[in-house]
Amino acid sequence: MDLEIGTVIGKPTEDKIQLVNGKTYAVQMPYDYFERLSEVVRDSDANVFTNDIPVYKRITFKAHIHYFKKWYNSPLKVDDLIQQFRIETPDEKLSKQNKNEIQKLNYIQALLTDEQHIVFIDPFLHTINDNIHLFHKMKEQLIDQNKSLLVVTSRLEDAFVLQSDVMKINEDGLKIVETSENTVDDKEVQNTKIKVKANDKTIFVDISDIEFLESQDGKVYINLDGEKFMMETTLQNAEVELSSHGFYRCHRSYIVNLHKVKEIITWSKNAYSVIIDNHEKSKIPLSRTKHNEIQERLITL
Structure with missing residues (x-):
């Protein structure tokens, strides 16, 4: 099964994800694309699971469980599934x-279904650790x-x-998220990307994608795509x-990307x-003493 990215983002691109049996795929995308993605994969031979x-x-x-087992004619035993999913x-x-208990039905149905491609949309949002282990x-x-498993978050x-x-x-389409494990930290990366932490992993993000930086409780956070x-x-x-790179310290606790200022x-x-x-x-505070200078910087950007 091929997932054409252009049908998800609504613009032409040759990017696609080829779902291969026996493989798992993790994809992050804006929430706004979820409905369109659901429509695309439901029109193919995939079973889609959401939190609704x-x-x-x-x-x-x-x-x-008995109903799902009969509907899909699955050989799995009901009592075994009840025990496995606690x-x-x-x-x-x-x-x-x-x-959280009802969410387990999604996991059970995914095992019982006869579809070859399984898609979960935001399965870890507001869930508990026990369910993540399951x-x-x-x-x-x-x-x-x-079966193939595509998880979209x-x-x-x-x-x-x-x-x-x-x-x-x-x-802009589809790209691999660069981490310290799959990226060579060369001069080009140093000039165009910056290291940040995501779930205890070191990843590289494009500097041009950063919207603003903020200081909270002695730590520095970058903001992009709502994260x-x-x-x-x-x-x-x-x-x-x-x-x-066009960034400006507009407040003692904030730095903004001038290219992202509306x-x-x-x-x-x-x-x-x-x-x-x-x-x-996003509304970022602007110091009174910086008001004139940032306007000059925007004009000459």
């Missing part, structure tokens, strides 16, 4: 189950069944929960390192904000 799980709350957990009250109606056990079984850190090899989809990543540096050192708002005589051109329209 359609269930009949008047029947029991065990009855749901279903404590299998004879209780789903109306009395919490969302998800990984399910993943191993899917591979043993020679809105947060890059969640993609790394699945595996170390991660891809990213944005308006924060920690830099092992000080804001002062980051200012020196990034100044030649407008400057005057709230009162002494209160200003820089508006970042992103989905959240």
Whole structure:
């Protein structure tokens, strides 16, 4: 099965993901693409699982499993699945189950389905660690069944929960997320990318993609695509390192990428904000003494 990236982002590109049986894929993309992705993969021979799980709350957990087993004609045993996924009250109606218990139905159905390609959308969002461990056990079984597993997340850190090899989809298409494990730290990387931390992994992000940096509790974070990543540096050192790339220290706690600035708002005589051109329209404080200088920098950018 080939996932054409152009159909997901809504613009022409030759990028695609070829889903091969027995392989797993982790992809991070903006939430805005989720609905389109779901439509694309549902039109193919894939089974899509989201956090919005359609269930009949008047029947029991065990009855749901029996229904899936019969529907897909699966050889897996119901009692084995109940034990594996630690279903404590299998004879209780789903109306009395919490969302973390109901989420396990997705994992069970994925094992029972006869589809060869399984797609999970944001499975680690607001879930508990026990369910993440169960998800990984399910993943191993899917591979043993020679099925492919595509996990799509809105947060890059969640993609790394699945595996170390991660891809990213944005308006520019598909690319591999560079980490210290798959990237040579050469001069070109040093000039165009910067090291940050994501889920205890060191990754490289394009400097041009950074929207702004902020200092919180003595730590420096970069912001891009609605996510924060920690830099092992000080804001002062980051200012020196990034100044030649069009970044500007607009406040004692913030550095902005001037290429990402949409407008400057005057709230009162002494209160200003820089508006970042992103989905959240982030409002970054602007020091009164920096108001004139940043406008000059924007004009000459």
